[in-house]
Structures are given as C-alpha cells and as structure tokens.
Amino acid sequence: MTPTSDSPPNRTIRTRSPVRDWEDALISGNGSQGALVHSGPDRTRLTLCHERLFLPAREPLPAPRTAPILPELRALLGRGESRAAAERITALAAGEGYRGTHWIDPLVGAAELALTPDRPVPGPLTRSCDLDTGVVTEELPDGTLHRVFASRADDVVVCEFLRAGGLEGRLTLGTLPEEPPVPLWARADAGTDRLSLTVTLPDRPAGTAPGYTVTCAVTSEGGTVRPDGGGLAVRGVRRLTLVLRTEVAAPGAERPPAPAVLPGKRTGPLLERHRTLHGELMGRFRLRLDGAGPGHGRGADPERIARLVDAGRYAVISACGDLPPTLQGVWSGTYDPPWRSGYTFDGNLPSALAGLHPTGTPELMPPLFDLMDAFAEDLRENARRLYGCGGILLPAHASTSGRHNHFGPEWCLTCWTAGAAWVARLYWDHYAYTRDRAFLRERALPFLTEAAEFHEDFLCADGFSPSYSPENTPADGDGQACVNATMDVAAVRDLARNLVRAHRVLGLPGARRWVRLAARLPGYRIGPDGCLAEWAGTAGPVAQTDRHAHRHASHLYPLWYERDPAFADPRLAGAAARAVRARLAWWRGQEADEMAFGLVQLGLAAAALGMSEEACEAVSLLAERYWRPTMVPTHNRGRILNVDIGGGFPALVAAMLLGSAEGRVDVLPALPREWASGCAEGLRARGGVVVDRLEWGPDGVLVDLRATADGPLLVRMPDGDRRIRLTAGGTVRLRGKLRNG
Structure with missing residues (x-):
C-alpha cells in the first residue's frame, strides 16, 4: 500500500x-x-x-375534495389533456378557498x-x-x-x-x-x-x-x-x-x-x-482524496471535493435538531425565504438527509420520522379528500401542517402521489443501516403499510393516473399532470419489496398482499432514443416523450438507493446509462441558474451503474458551481442558501466509494481516475456494516469491515468478489488491486 x-x-x-x-x-x-x-x-x-x-401567515386549508372528480380527471388524462386536468383541479379548489397559490408558513x-x-x-x-x-x-x-x-x-x-x-x-x-x-x-x-x-x-x-x-x-x-x-x-x-x-x-x-x-x-x-x-x-467520517498528478486531472480538485464533503456534513449536522432540516436548514435571515423554506419532499429534503446514514450519523434521522408522526392525521385526510383512498398521501411542500395546500394549474402537485413511498425508503434504510428491529416493527412497518394502502386503492387499470414526474413536462405534452411517471412506478415497487422483506425479517404473515400490489404496477419503458423513459406509459394520444433538458432526474429513482433488481437486465441498465448521459449533456452546457440536487440524482444513478467518469463529472459540477466562498451550499449557482446538497454531495461521494445492498457491499464501485489515491474512515453500509477504513492507491486497496451482527457478506472488490463471514464486533481486513490483473 x-x-x-x-x-x-x-x-x-x-x-x-x-x-x-x-x-x-x-x-x-x-x-x-x-x-x-x-x-x-x-x-x-x-x-x-x-x-x-x-411565521403563521395563513391558516392551512383541508386538501381540496377532488375525489368525486377523479373519473373526470382520468378521462382528461386519457385524452392527453394534461393542462385541462390541472385546471379542473384548480377550479374546484378555488371554490374551497384556494384562490391563487396557497403558500406554506415561512421559516x-x-x-x-x-x-x-x-x-x-x-x-x-x-x-x-x-x-x-x-x-x-x-x-x-x-x-x-x-x-x-x-x-x-x-x-x-x-x-x-x-x-x-x-x-x-x-x-x-x-x-x-x-x-x-x-x-x-x-x-x-x-x-x-x-x-x-x-x-x-x-x-x-x-x-x-x-x-x-x-x-x-x-x-x-x-x-x-x-x-x-x-x-x-x-x-x-x-x-x-x-x-x-x-x-x-x-x-x-x-x-x-x-x-x-x-x-x-x-x-x-x-x-x-x-x-x-x-x-x-x-468525527464519525473522514475523507482524504489525492489527485492523479499533473496532466491527468479533470474537473474539480480532489482536495476541494473532500473539503466540501466536510462542509456539507457540517451544514446538515448543524441543522438536525428535533425537526429535520428545512430548505435552508435551521437558518433564515428574512421574512420571505425562497419557497418559504419549508420541507420539500419531492427532492430537496431527501437529498439533505441522504448522507446521514452512509457517513455514520443515523441518530439524526428520527426527526424526520417524528415529523411524519406529527403530520399523520393530515396525511390520511389528504388521501381521503384528494382521491377517496385509505392510507396516507404526503404533499410536496409542508411546514406547520401536513395538509396538501400548495399546487396550481402549472405546478399540479396534487398529482404527485409518490411522496410517502419515497419517505418509506428512508424508514427502510434506517433499519437497513442500524439493524434496529424494534424500529422496524414499531415505526417503519406501520408507515410503510399506510403508504402502500394508499396505492392499493389508488391504482387503476391504467396504472398511476394522475401522476407527476417532479416539475418536468413531456416534450409532446401541454402540462405536468401525466400518467405513470417512472418515479411513481419505482417508488412503489421499492415500497412493496421492502414490505415483503419487513414481514420476513419480523416473521409476520401478510407479505403476499404486497406481492399482489407489486404485480399490479406498470413495467419500466425504454424510449425511442434508447433512454430509460421518464414516463412508463402513454397518456392516450400523447406519447409522453422525454425532455432531457430538465433539472430533475426523477426517473432514475430505481438507482438512488438499493438498485432495483429489474436493472439486472442489461437492456434496462443500458437505457438508464443513456438517460444519465443525456441529462448530463444538458447540465454540461447550462449557464443559467438551475437547482443543484438534480446533479446529485444523476451522480447517484451513475455511481450505481459503475459510471465513474459521469459520477465524477456530476461531483465536479456540484463542487464548482454551488457553494459560496464561505463553503455554505446553495440552491442555484452561487446563490440562495440551501442545505440539500449539504447532504447530497457527501452521499454522492460516499456512493462512488462504497455501494451496498442487503448482504453485499461494493468497494470503489465508481472510483474515477482523478482520485488516484485516498482514504475514507467511517463509511457505513446496509446490513449494519461499518467500513472503519477504506484506503486505495497505486499499490492496491485495503478495507477494514465490521458488523453489528453475525452473517455472511459478499464483498465486491475491484479485482473480484470475496465471500466472508462477519461476527458482531469483529473486524475483517481485505486487500486487493484497483483493477483486474
């Protein structure tokens, strides 16, 4: 070494x-x-x-009672009339007090x-x-x-x-x-x-x-x-x-x-x-990155990347208290913060929390679960009033209540139904990283169950209708309301799979119910351009064709956490890789202000696919554009204080160094050549695995692994797979080479 x-x-x-x-x-x-x-x-x-x-600026209203017009909305979407469907929702809501955008209370x-x-x-x-x-x-x-x-x-x-x-x-x-x-x-x-x-x-x-x-x-x-x-x-x-x-x-x-x-x-x-x-x-996590030497480096300086990982972790750790971080963490110097600085569940908050588990601070996650408990009755009311369904429906924006208040004819956020399924993944990951069976039984399973009960009632013969792929509009559509957004399909597939696993871990009956839910879901689709499609099906005469010039990359959800088993199919994996490259090509040429965490989404997908250079480019764009001289992260290029990449940036770097799924860790799955050597201490993996030290350089790779429980583990090293058995508290050291041969 x-x-x-x-x-x-x-x-x-x-x-x-x-x-x-x-x-x-x-x-x-x-x-x-x-x-x-x-x-x-x-x-x-x-x-x-x-x-x-x-600041209590407006009284929260109940979510609009759109359940009675659901057949009408589905008919409009079936005819490809997306804008008309969103305007119908808005017109009905206007009669219930929603005249204009109903903003959340600001931090x-x-x-x-x-x-x-x-x-x-x-x-x-x-x-x-x-x-x-x-x-x-x-x-x-x-x-x-x-x-x-x-x-x-x-x-x-x-x-x-x-x-x-x-x-x-x-x-x-x-x-x-x-x-x-x-x-x-x-x-x-x-x-x-x-x-x-x-x-x-x-x-x-x-x-x-x-x-x-x-x-x-x-x-x-x-x-x-x-x-x-x-x-x-x-x-x-x-x-x-x-x-x-x-x-x-x-x-x-x-x-x-x-x-x-x-x-x-x-x-x-x-x-x-x-x-x-x-x-x-x-101190739970430390990182050193060394460059490849003169003439070999591209993108951001590796030392700067390591410093920004520290700065991002600092911002999020400092913003996690009894509540999770808002858009601006725990800080606001104004009465009118951007987007009211609440909790934005369709991207920003999951990004802010993404680094907590892999960099070793799981005790900072429960404030999210406490917030869900506080919102529980509002989430049930949303499901009943909006769609006549049981279970829970999480809004895209919230602060002092969980009521689904923020929507309009363009940003038709009541059509986004994947929020609780997404947060359910964070519940599952908390168990996967900590192995806390009491948490799984008492907190995670009830939330996962209610999130899935909504989709049991909501899914129709056409799948997810209405649907919404955060903030994007199909290239051939006239609005954001859609049918079968790939994100919805992926999030609920993941939810059903995790419910089956939870029942198995806890020895409970009833898992077949969730197998049946998974069987009702549409499949993924590959678009005419060979990319993983952002919409898994058509909306009647509208093909819902992809529009890659967009800051979100929500259709890559199947690759952000544990890779969806469907992507073992080389055709789907290849389509996802082409989708990453298509979005990244757009980002590469962007000079205008665009939100940062979309690059986190792209980078996480690239890392899961082993696309080291694309993941490195996403990291470099984040490092070069989205931080103030104070190393405080921003939402737009150099402006709008925002902590979402404070968690997302460390999570992306960690994913390039260590991937994990139940019973498996991937060592250096997306290591770019720009990071010629380095050392990470304190990485965490699903399955309760701790990587006390991961070190690499021209002479090889060294990794020290330990676990909170006994069990077998497949370790995918850069030079080949190793099957080991970990015992609780014990450490296993593995050595290997950076490349085969």
Missing part, C-alpha cells in the same frame, strides 16, 4: 469575502438554534434563528443582535469557521475578535467579543430589519446584565404559535455596560460574553414564553460541553 498520513484533515474554513447580506454569513447551529454571522465594518452582527419559528429569522462601534472599522474582516467545533470567528482590522457557536449541549448561542483596547459601542437586540408579512408586536427590554426581545403575533390564525422570546444574558470584563434606550452602551469592555436562547411558544399557547433562565456564562465550559457532542458527530 502507498503510505498515508493519519493526521486529521484541516477542517477550518477561512475567507475574507465581503458580506453583502445574511446569505454571505458563516453558519453555526445545534439543530434547534441557529446563528448567521455576517458582520461588516459598520457593525458586528448575527441573526438568531430557531427550527420551529415558522423566518428570530432577531438580529448587533454591536455597533462608535466609529466604523474600515477594511476587510478575516472570517473563519471551525467545522469540528462549530465556532465562527471574525477578526476586525482594529483587533476586535468576535466568536460565536451554537451549543448542542446547552441549547444556547454563545457570542464573545474581545478587544485589548476595550470595546466602545452600542449592543442591540431587535427584529429583522425588513417589513414582516404579518403584524408583529415587539418589546425589547434592557438591564445591566441582560437583553430580551418578546415578539407577539396579534393576528395569527387560531391554534398557531402566539410568538417567541429571545433572551440574552450579558457578562462583561473591564469597563462598563449600562442600559441605553432599549439597548446597552458598552464602554471600555475588554471581554463581552453573551449567552442567547430563542424560545418559540407551542401552537395554541396563550402568550410567548417568559425570558429564559440561561446556563452559566463562562465560555470555556459551554464550549467544552458542546465540542464533545458536535465534534463526535463530525
């Missing part, structure tokens, strides 16, 4: 890029509390955020904390973020040092200012500096050792949160701190320590919470407790 260094990678981000707005911030978060640190020469500033602070920033110096400090700031501790540091040209972290141990944001010559300025805590979409009543209070902000929502819909409180405990060393018109005047203070907490009232409460009683104000113990928890999560 080529010698490697065991020294940990440098996980500190440094930048001197200017701050234009809150999206240029460095981020810190403990899952529940978030801090955006975005100072400038005129003030040192951070925006405080909370995972539950969805908003709680408050802005600012220390404004008596005199601005010109010149660029030196800014850094230590990913292993979550500490953000800013150094001003006058020597002022500003440190911030969100403590996972104490559920507070800690902010420290230091200046040898003494701080001179005014400390304030207030609401965001923009007009809110609904009335806010804000009251700021100041004392020598505290600031507080209480925000009440006087016109909120019934049963929603009445407001929130931000509390700031203040400790100073040297100089003086005194109340000054709702803020604090700071004079000659060498060290100013602030401990802050945002608390959001429970829905239906009478008033905002009282100001919090905060933990001890010494920074050292607070940081040490937090460092232990956050650092342990970050």
